[in-house]
Amino acid sequence: MTQERWDGIDRYISDHLLEPDPVLDAALKDSDAAGLPPIAVTAPQGKLLQLLLRLARARTVLELGTLGGYSTIWLARALPADGRLVSLEANPDYAKVAQANIARAGLDRVVEVRVGPALDTLPVLAAEGAGPFDAIFIDADKQNYPGYLEWAIKLSRPGTLLIGDNVVRNGAILDPLLADSHSSEEVLQGVRRFYEMVAAEPRLSATAIQTVGSKGYDGFALALVDAVE
Ligand code: SAH
Ligand code: DHB
Ligand code: MG
Numbered sequence: 001m002t003q004e005r006w007d008g009i010d011r012y013i014s015d016h017l018l019e020p021d022p023v024l025d026a027a028l029k030d031s032d033a034a035g036l037p038p039i040a041v042t043a044p045q046g047k048l049l050q051l052l053l054r055l056a057r058a059r060t061v062l063e064l065g066t067l068g069g070y071s072t073i074w075l076a077r078a079l080p081a082d083g084r085l086v087s088l089e090a091n092p093d094y095a096k097v098a099q100a101n102i103a104r105a106g107l108d109r110v111v112e113v114r115v116g117p118a119l120d121t122l123p124v125l126a127a128e129g130a131g132p133f134d135a136i137f138i139d140a141d142k143q144n145y146p147g148y149l150e151w152a153i154k155l156s157r158p159g160t161l162l163i164g165d166n167v168v169r170n171g172a173i174l175d176p177l178l179a180d181s182h183s184s185e186e187v188l189q190g191v192r193r194f195y196e197m198v199a200a201e202p203r204l205s206a207t208a209i210q211t212v213g214s215k216g217y218d219g220f221a222l223a224l225v226d227a228v229e
Contacts, residue, residue, distance in 0.1 A: 003216065010214040013044045024073060027101035031068030034097045040067055041139075041165065042213050045220075046074030049137065049163065052222075053078035056161045058134035062125075063087040064118050064148055065140030065165075069098030069111075075137060076107045085111045086125065086133075088118040088140065119144060122151040132157035139165040143190035149197050153204075158227035167191055168210050168219030198223055 024043070032038065041049065053061065053075060059082070061075050066089035076085045085107075089095040095115045102111045114121045118140050125131070136152045138145060145164065152162050167173070173191055198206045198221065206223035 001212070006212045006216070007214045010042055010044060018043050018047055023105045024070065026104060027068055027070050027073060030101060031070065031097055034068070034093070036068050036094055036097060039215070040070035041074070042215055044213065045211070045215075046071055050074045050078040052161060052163065053135050056135055056159075058161070059083045060131070060133045060135075061085040062131070062133040062136045062152070062155060064136075064138045065089065066098045066113050067094055069101040069105075069113070071137065071139065072098060072102060072111055072113075073105045073107060075135075076102070076105070076110050079110060081110075083110055086130065087111060087113050088121050088125075089113055089115055090117045090140070091115075119147050119151075122148075122155075126151070126154060131155035132160060134159075135161040135163070137163045137165070141187075141190075142166055142169075143184075143186040145190045145194035146197055149194055149201075153201065153225065156225045158203075158225055160225040162204070162206075162221075162223040162225065164194065164208075164221040164223075166218050167194065167208050167221045168217065170217050194221075203227075 049071060058078060059080055063072055063075060063085065066072055066087040072087050079085065089098065092115050095113050098113055102108050133155055138148045138152060169191065172188055176188055198204050203226055204223040205226055206221060208219055208221040210219040
């Protein structure tokens with residue numbers, strides 16, 4: 001199976017199951033024009049995130065890693081009118097592009113983008129009494145996934161849905177030789193440690209699913225926070 005085939009199938013899925021969406025298209029176009037890397041979730045993945053949030057009846061969402069706000073728009077659209085999404089982004093230039101894309105989507109009253117390294121902004125958020133969130137999408141720098149998981153659990157309640165993107169990395173989690181240019185040793189160690197922490201955490205029921213598509217071979221982890229005692 002080739003990348004060309006995966007691209008074609010993602011197009012087929014989008015053509016059949018996803019509505020044409022000029023606002024999302026414009027978000028990608030403007031992200032590209034501003035020089036952001038083309039690493040947003042695909043449209044079928046964005047729709048999956050949206051469906052998962054609707055299944056969870058989420059009203060509040062935390063996202064780590066905004067980029068140009070493409071996944072943010074998919075997520076925020078799953079929320080009721082009085083919903084709330086906080087998205088954390090380290091790069092102020094990316095955050096600016098995201099803010100414009102989010103405003104064009106009419107979601108600027110639902111979404112708040114906070115600029116700064118997430119390990120700095122998460123404690124501030126917690127100190128403000130934010131959370132517990134109904135769903136948390138972890139998609140920022142992969143080497144910090146272990147720290148993000150700890151914060152995600154702190155900002156959760158029983159029933160919170162945790163989603164972690166990019167947990168397969170072309171298979172590189174098993175064999176670093178399969179790593180692409182974006183999967184440094186630190187990234188792979190971060191992702192492996194993330195799996196170990198999820199496994200060791202009695203409050204989480206989790207799985208991970210491998211994916212292929214127009215963003216290549218990767219996968220996402222899904223965890224549900226259980227009540228323990
Ligand atoms: N969720 C986006 C893609 C995010 S890409 C989408 O699917 O549309 C990963 C993002 O994490 C990038 O924008 C990158 O700038 C950001 N990032 C990297 N390190 C970070 C950090 N320490 N804190 C917060 N964001 C970070
Ligand atoms: C890459 C893909 C992602 O979805 C992400 O969040 C970060 C990086 C990548 O392909 O490098
Ligand atoms: Mg990602």
